[in-house]
Amino acid sequence: MSLSSGEEDLDCPLCMEEIDITDRYFKPCPCGYQICRFCWNHIKENLNGLCPACRRPFSEDSVEFKPVPAEEIARIKAAKKRKERERKEQDQLAKRNLANARVVQKNLVYVLGLPPRLASEDLLKGSEYFGQYGKILRVVVNRRAHGHTPVLAQVPNTGVYITFARKEDAGKAIESVDGSVYDGMIIRATYGTTKYCSYFLKNQACPNPACQFLHEPGEEPDSFARDELRSVLDQYRITSRVCLGLHSSNL
Incomplete structure (x- = not known):
């Protein structure tokens, strides 16, 4: 095994460790x-x-x-330092890109337009509402509109995040609810998004066991920069349809 031109690392073929x-x-x-x-x-x-x-x-x-020769040792050491520096710079750049990324969660449904009287975690988990589509892990009511989700000017600023146990159930909920009408208001439903945990980006263990952010790389096709997200979520949304009202068969 010999050192080829331009090759700086030489590994032992038996133990696979770098040869001194x-x-x-x-x-x-x-x-x-x-x-x-x-x-x-x-x-x-x-x-x-x-x-x-x-x-x-x-x-x-x-x-x-x-x-x-001493000059070759110096050259090899310099090349290794340069490669390590370039690797760290690439890692830092990748982490910065992830910090600005938003990942579409296929088991998370974001709903806008529900009247305030329905914006209750326990109520929305029930079988009359979103519980009919499948097992729900979590419901979070946000009184302010989500800044990265397309909204209609006329809908109330109550956003609801519903986390299903299965992606398929989230898809069924979006298909049934998006575009339906309740109390004269159009209900919008789309896939929710999340970002990467700051501890994950720093290669540290997250101290919050209930943290809702990502702690592992998301699927590449579902990761987008902030400015891309509006058009992406529009594409994800299944064609809107208007229903006569919300009840146990169509909410």
């Missing part, structure tokens, strides 16, 4: 098969003492070793 810079020209067998000193000693002392490539017995007399 000073051992880059250490070849214990005339066949040229290159391994690290640790594996060489381990084979000699604890195994059969044969070269893994040509099966020739290892011998101290056959070891080829040339010291690495």
Whole structure:
């Protein structure tokens, strides 16, 4: 195994650890098969003492070793530092992009337009309302409109987030509710969005067990920048349809 042009990392083919810079020209067998000193000693002392490539017995007399020139060591170290710096910069850039991203949650339904008297967690979980579509994990009522969800000027500023146990149930709820009319108001339903937890972005454990933000990368097709989100949610919304009223069969 030799160091090819432009290649800075040289790994031992046996233990897969990087070979020390000073051992880059250490070849214990005339066949040229290159391994690290640790594996060489381990084979000699604890195994059969044969070269893994040509099966020739290892011998101290056959070891080829040339010291690495100081300028080459400096070049390799500089290249490694540069690669590490570039990797960190790429990681930081990726984290900044994630901090501005919003991810569509396929099991989260966001509803606008419900009258205040219906904006109750327990009521909306019931079988007369969204509970009829499937198991609900959580209902959150937000009295202010969601800044990233398309809204109609005439709908009340009561937004409701409903988290279903299954994505399919969330889809059924959106299909049934979006575009329906209640008390003369159009109800809008779409997939909700969330962002990444700040602790996740800092590679730290989140101390809040009830945190609602993401702690792992979302699916790439469902991740969008803030300015993309309005048009994306419009595409996600299933074609609106108008119903005569909200009741147990169509809410």
